[in-house]
Each structure stands twice: as structure tokens, then as C-alpha cells.
Amino acid sequence: MASGRKRSVTSIIVTNDDGYDAPGILALAEAMRALGDAQVCAPAVNQSASGHKITLFQDIAYSRCAVGNDIPALAVDGSPADCIMLALLGLVDGRPDIVVSGINRGENMAQDLTYSGTVAAALEAVINGIPAVAFSLARADADCVDDYRVAAQVAQPIVKMALQRGLPPLTILNVNVPPVSRLQDLRGIRLTRQGLRDYRDYLVEVDDGLVQIGGEPPAANTDELGTDVWAVHRDYVSVTPVHLDMTAHHFMASLEAWDLRLPSEFNCAVGAT
Template sequence: MHILVTNDDGVHAPGLSALVDAMKPLGDVTILAPDHNWSGGGHVKTLHRPLRVHETTLADGTPALSSDGAPSDCVALALLGRVTEKIDLVVSGINTFGNLGHDVTYSGTVTAAMEAVIAGVPGFAFSLAADDMTRERDYRAAAGYAGRIVRAAIAHGLTKDLLLNVNVPCLPAEQIKGLRVTRQGLRVYRDRLDARVDPRGQPYYWIGGDYPTGVPDEGTDFAALRDGYVSVTPLQLDLTCYELLRRMGEWEFGS
């Protein structure tokens, strides 16, 4: 089993090191991750400039590769041949914050796993669902669940469309109640536009706001985390709204 590990917080982020340690008992591990933080970068394919890849080492001396591309670029680079050995699955994370509900289209962590599935390789995204900037991160519990989930997926048979988005409560391991398979919930964003003027009199803008919340309907990722459970959400890349597709068959578009 050959596992590619990437993330969107940067190759030297502690969450990546924790995920690498969790994957090592499961097979051979290759690391190719961004050389800086790409949080919120979404699904990117860089075509307008060359991509660079450099050798580096993690804090414990583990060899790794870093790129100036996005997380999805890192996966594409590896699968298209920068990593010569066949890759059996891709794991991404462990992200510093949760990736819940609509976050999945913004998240470099999740879209790296999506890039794997586009190429026919199973993808897993792991996030630590801390709800503020100040809470201390301990990735050990999340890494433990990452190992358990990937091991279970291998045991049940990896398929090329396997795409799992996993969010782990930011709690000590003994306080996590277990694991739930969930659906995407509804993310509530509280974005604000901050308009400013630079020293030369030109306007510029920051998009900010309060930390988003979510609607914890039963069966959703938000409800699982609220109740102290790990959320495992199977995703698919087909975004077709089939109910609307059916209704649109009755529309009159005119001549």
C-alpha cells in the first residue's frame, strides 16, 4: 500500500506530521504538500505558470516534497508522475479547523482529496474541528481516528470513487464518544466586507467576519460534532441536483 499525504496548512504544519505518523503502519508513505498555507484556496489547477517541487524534511527528519502549488496541484503533480511509484490512496490533513457543510468547496484539504478521486484514486480529508483560534490543538486523537478510518476502508475494499470527509472534535481522546457516518449539514457564514483606502487613495477590500456556525440537524456533520462524535461524510463529485433536473424537464424555454 502506497499512501500520498498532503495538506493545505503547509508541509511543516503539525497536523501533517501527525497524519504521516498515523499512515506509516498502513504502508509506504510519500509526502507532497504546499510550501506555505493555502487555507481557503479551494480546488485549484495551476496552468498559467510553472510549478516547482523541492525536497525538504519534517521536524522528525522524515523526508518530504514541497511545492509552490495548491494542495490539488500537489496531488496532481504526484499522480501525473512526479512520484514514480503507483499511489494507492491519498490522505489530506490534518487541517487546523473543521471542514463542514459548504466548506468542502472552499477547503484545500477536501479539494486535494477530490483531485485524487478525479484521477481514479481514493481520497480522504481529515480536519480537527476547533471552533476558535486560541484553543490548543492536540492532533493525536484525530490521527488515531484517521488510522482507524483508512484501515477500515482498506479492509472493505478501496474504490476509485471513495471520497471521505472526516471531522474530529477538538477534544481529548477519552471525551470523544465514537464515530458517526453523516451527511453534509448547512453552514452559516457571517462574512463582512471591510472597505479601506490605501496611502495612495486607492480602495481595497478585506473579506472577513465572525467565525461561521452551522445548523445541527440530526444526521449531519454539525450534529455529530455537537454531540462529541467524529463525523465521516461520504462525498461525490457529481453536483447535479436531480430533483431540479426532473422539474426542469417540464419548463418551457420558448423559441
């Protein structure tokens, strides 16, 4: 017998690292409205490649506003991880059912995950017991609105399934979408593992005492079957489960053979002659 109680509306926090008014987050937030009550909580300015930075014991300014088609938003003067931490600590009413991060301008594949503020925001959510999915659009241009719209269409059923089936503890889904302007141009979805890329960074000397980190786009082995790089290069959506346990389990047995021990005695007279 039905209790007569109304089912609560699904609460979704949408974040990113490109900024609260970036085209990717606007497309994603609009798509999430079909699944529940979507609210944006994202950096006030671009925080790309900020990693999992958090701001401790310092003032963090924020403002309430609306973005897109009157979507409630918080623009936070902090990192993506700050945004999620503040939202869960009370800046957003209630506890969300899921955090959705993106759609990032540019792919987050291979080692990109260690740099990505988009992925870090999702990881911050699962640290706090909230399931999360991160979305990125590969090789995105600033004005590729149609591409973001396609990526948002892809995001909708993935997030819906994550809500229905749940995710393991401390696990996010990292989703990369190829840059296409029509949904039918995608070849499908592939479950993948992280690939590897070769980062070609270099030092740029701007002036005396002033430098920049420059570089060329990273190179990757796009022929390694089953990786995120392989899939996106072939116009497949890549879905990679990512876990917070960074232990190199395959190396544990070899490391035991090192027979590491504490030194029997310490030389406290460092630098003594």
C-alpha cells in the first residue's frame, strides 16, 4: 500500500574547473535538470589544472547568482575542490545525491587526472561519501557549443545510471567525449583504463626573474587497445572507473624483497668532521 508520501527530488551539484559560466557547465547543468534539482557550485574564474588544491584557514568569497536558463549558482573564489567542500559543509542546502563535474574544455585522459581540477572536484565528492562523475570534451574549442551539447546528451544517461545503480566507495567515473557536433557521429561507449601520454613541456624565459611553463600538446600511443586515449581517438566515448587508492599493488611483492629496516644507529652529528 502506498504511503502517500512524495518522493524527494534528486539533488545534483554541478561543478567544473573552467568557471561557473563556461559553456561546458551550462550545457551540463541544463542536461542535469532532466534528472533532478540541479545547482551550480563552481569557481568564479578559470581554475584549470589546479589539481586537488584546497584553501584552508583563509577567507573565500562567493556570490549567489543564476546561470543559463535561470539555474541557481554559486560562484566561488576558490578551487574546484573548495567548491565541493564548501557545498557539502553547508553552502548548499541539504546533501546532494550526486556531484557531476564538467564539461571540461579539453580531455582529461591518462596522467591528466593528476592535474585536473574537474576530476579533483569529483574525487572530493567521493571522499565525502557522495557519488560523482567527471565529464570532459576532447580538443574542445571555446565556441564549440554544439560539441558541448552532444557531450551533455551523453552525460545524461550515464549520470542516470550512476544514480540508479550507485558507485563503489571512493570511486568516480571519468568520462571523455570526442569532439563531434552530432550525436550520431559517435561510435559508441567503451569502458577503458587510463592510458599514458608523453608531456612535452619546456621552460619559457620571459624576462629576468620571470619564466613560464610552455609546451606542445602531449603525444600518446593511440594504438594501445582498451585505453581512454585509444577510445577517444576513434570517436568512442571513454568511461574509466577511477579509485582513490593509489597504492601500486603490483609492486608490493618486489618491494618486500628490499627488506627495508630501520638503521641500527643514527648519526646525530650531521656535518661533524
